[in-house]
Amino acid sequence: MSTMQVYDSSVRQIPVISQVKSIYENRGLLRLLVVRDLTVRYKRSVIGVWWSLLNPLFTTAVLYYVFNTVFKSRLPGGAPFLPYLLSGVLLITLFNQGLTMGADAIATGAGVLTKVYIRPEIFAASASISSAINFLIGLVPLTIVLGIYHRTPTWRFPIVLLVIFCMTLFTTGLSLLLAIAYINFDDSRSLINIFLMALQYMTPIFYPITLLGPHTRDVIQLNPLYSFLQIFRHEFGNVGVSTLQNWEIMIGSSLIAFVGGFYVFSKRWPKVVAKL
Amino acid sequence: MSNELIVAATDISLAYRRTRHRVSSLKQTAIDTIKRRMAYEEFFALNKVSFNIARGETVSVIGRNGAGKSTLLKVVARVLPPTQGRVIVRGHVAPMIELGAGFNPELTGAENIVLYGTLLGRTPKEMRSRIEVIADWAGLAEHMDIPIRAYSSGMTARLAFATATDVTPDLLLIDEVLSVGDADFREKSAARTLEMMNGGCAVLLVSHDLETVQRMSTRAIYLSDGQEKVSGNPTEVVEAYLADVHR
Numbered sequence: 357m358s359t360m361q362v363y364d365s366s367v368r369q370i371p372v373i374s375q376v377k378s379i380y381e382n383r384g385l386l387r388l389l390v391v392r393d394l395t396v397r398y399k400r401s402v403i404g405v406w407w408s409l410l411n412p413l414f415t416t417a418v419l420y421y422v423f424n425t426v427f428k429s430r431l432p433g434g435a436p437f438l439p440y441l442l443s444g445v446l447l448i449t450l451f452n453q454g455l456t457m458g459a460d461a462i463a464t465g466a467g468v469l470t471k472v473y474i475r476p477e478i479f480a481a482s483a484s485i486s487s488a489i490n491f492l493i494g495l496v497p498l499t500i501v502l503g504i505y506h507r508t509p510t511w512r513f514p515i516v517l518l519v520i521f522c523m524t525l526f527t528t529g530l531s532l533l534l535a536i537a538y539i540n541f542d543d544s545r546s547l548i549n550i551f552l553m554a555l556q557y558m559t560p561i562f563y564p565i566t567l568l569g570p571h572t573r574d575v576i577q578l579n580p581l582y583s584f585l586q587i588f589r590h591e592f593g594n595v596g597v598s599t600l601q602n603w604e605i606m607i608g609s610s611l612i613a614f615v616g617g618f619y620v621f622s623k624r625w626p627k628v629v630a631k632l
Numbered sequence: 633m634s635n636e637l638i639v640a641a642t643d644i645s646l647a648y649r650r651t652r653h654r655v656s657s658l659k660q661t662a663i664d665t666i667k668r669r670m671a672y673e674e675f676f677a678l679n680k681v682s683f684n685i686a687r688g689e690t691v692s693v694i695g696r697n698g699a700g701k702s703t704l705l706k707v708v709a710r711v712l713p714p715t716q717g718r719v720i721v722r723g724h725v726a727p728m729i730e731l732g733a734g735f736n737p738e739l740t741g742a743e744n745i746v747l748y749g750t751l752l753g754r755t756p757k758e759m760r761s762r763i764e765v766i767a768d769w770a771g772l773a774e775h776m777d778i779p780i781r782a783y784s785s786g787m788t789a790r791l792a793f794a795t796a797t798d799v800t801p802d803l804l805l806i807d808e809v810l811s812v813g814d815a816d817f818r819e820k821s822a823a824r825t826l827e828m829m830n831g832g833c834a835v836l837l838v839s840h841d842l843e844t845v846q847r848m849s850t851r852a853i854y855l856s857d858g859q860e861k862v863s864g865n866p867t868e869v870v871e872a873y874l875a876d877v878h879r
Contacts, residue, residue: 360802363710363721365644384756388747396738467733468751471807473710473725541658629712630648630677630703 363473371622372615378475385474389482393457394489408490409497412449416442419562431564436505440595442498444561447585450491450523452552458483458531463538470632476625477618480531484524491520495592502593515591519584522610526580529610529617536624539632559585577601580609637722638803638834639685639708644717646678646703646858677703679858680717685803690835692845692866694873695855701838704855705805708836723802726752728825732792737781741772741791744780748795762798770794771817786813793821800831807838842870 379386398405416438423429424437431437458480462469469476495516499509537544559581565573576582583605589596649672651664663669678700685691693701706712707719709727734751735744742763749759767773770790780788790813806825813821829835829848839845845852845866852869854862862872 360723362723363725364718365707365710365713365720366718385750388750388756392736392739392743392747395743396736468729470706470711471709471727471729471733471805472752474751474753541656541661543657543659547658626712627648629706630646631650 372618375477375618379478379481382478386478386482390486393486412445416445423562432566435595439501439593441562442501443589446494447588448556450487454484454487454527455531459534459538462535466632470629480528484528488520488524509592510594512591519588522606525614526610529613532617532621539628580605636687637684638687639721641719642682642717643680644714644719645680647674647676647715650675676858681860685834687834690829690849692837692849692852699855700858705838709805725803726801727805732788738779740777741780742776745795766794766798789813790817797824800828800833802833804833804835846870
């Protein structure tokens with residue numbers, strides 16, 4: 357027995373800082389959880405990696421048919437619609453997956469989390485990280501689609517890593533709040549699904565924002581996902597324009613969601629555990 | 633040092649506000665809030681409980697359902713901070729939890745050993761070096777490379793037990809003594825539990841099985857409504873509890 361760990365309940369934990377520190381200290385477990393997610397998804401399924409890309413690709417195909425062929429939507433400035441659309445679908449998938457997988461992992465992991473001392477935040481972080489890795493794989497078909505239109509990713513494409521990093525903070529924080537809601541209220545799931553759907557429609561995935569009137573446009577611009585998406589489109593395939601305001605909203609909202617989510621979680625989690 | 637203190641709990645209380653009607657739906661909460669019908673009450677799951685556990689001791693907690701036994705385990709396991717009082721726990725804590733709660737059916741036996749062990753507080757590296765030993769002990773050495781969804785429930789339970797009891801911790805938390813698998817393995821697992829309990833760790837045992845409590849523990853605590861009613865000699869505590877139950 358080298359150093360004996362001592363737990364003293366009277367030592368006050370500083371919210372957020374102690375939680376982040378605990379994730380770092382348990383990075384072995386974090387890595388294991390990420391590997392678990394990816395193994396379950398890729399290694400064991402018959403067509404492996406391609407299977408997980410089937411969902412966003414198929415969604416894109418359907419939306420492409422509906423909006424390009426049926427409604428004959430056109431983007432301003434003649435930008436190609438397909439890469440514009442696929443970027444949107446990939447980003448919204450990144451958001452949805454990170455958010456719901458993290459919350460589910462905590463809500464269903466109660467059997468372990470109420471008996472063993474493991475910070476549940478590790479589960480939220482691992483879900484966000486494995487979604488980020490899926491997203492990176494999704495950049496391959498996006499590059500191919502760009503190629504169809506004789507385009508290549510911009511030389512600025514490493515900036516996408518920054519978008520992914522912000523999204524990881526954003527979804528980790530939000531999924532902690534969602535987990536609390538899932539556990540506290542049995543009927544919260546369906547309500548949240550409706551909210552997520554509304555958020556998706558408020559993100560210009562398959563329509564250009566210029567299609568909207570000035571008032572609606574102002575509202576949509578406050579949706580953080582819009583800023584994430586504009587920056588991603590601009591920096592990866594040059595199929596959109598981003599502004600300084602987009603950067604401010606992306607960085608600001610991810611920091612607020614991360615710190616706020618961790619803080620609220622540190623206060624609410626003990627109350628949830630007491631009732632489980 | 634056999635009388636080294638592992639757990640020192642002083643006046644620990646756990647209070648929380650709960651709704652009088654135990655509302656768990658958003659719809660009901662919204663309706664009640666609008667109608668101003670939300671009634672809260674302060675609830676003491678634990679009320680000023682104090683006890684110590686030294687290395688080598690087995691302390692049992694008995695009481696009716698809802699008396700605060702599981703809450704006490706959560707507080708000592710560090711999962712739930714007490715709202716008042718202080719608890720100090722020295723060393724590695726391992727709970728014997730519902731078997732397989734940390735398992736993933738899509739992962740192989742070997743992968744699950746590493747994941748489950750890491751969830752229980754050991755390092756992945758350490759767990760990788762223990763795969764063979766654990767698999768042998770569970771009698772599952774030939775089944776390590778297949779996903780455990782192909783296991784029978786008995787096989788899963790054996791793997792979980794073998795992983796959870798691979799090391800003797802400083803403090804062992806037991807919520808009902810487990811007996812798993814077929815008769816052979818049940819005997820083997822009971823022997824292993826006993827070996828751990830006698831192997832120089834401190835044990836906190838929660839059980840409804842009064843016979844086990846009397847046989848295995850060095851001390852017992854009878855909890856009622858979150859308060860410590862009687863504590864001390866296991867036989868006397870069990871008698872006091874039975875007297876209350878039969879009254």
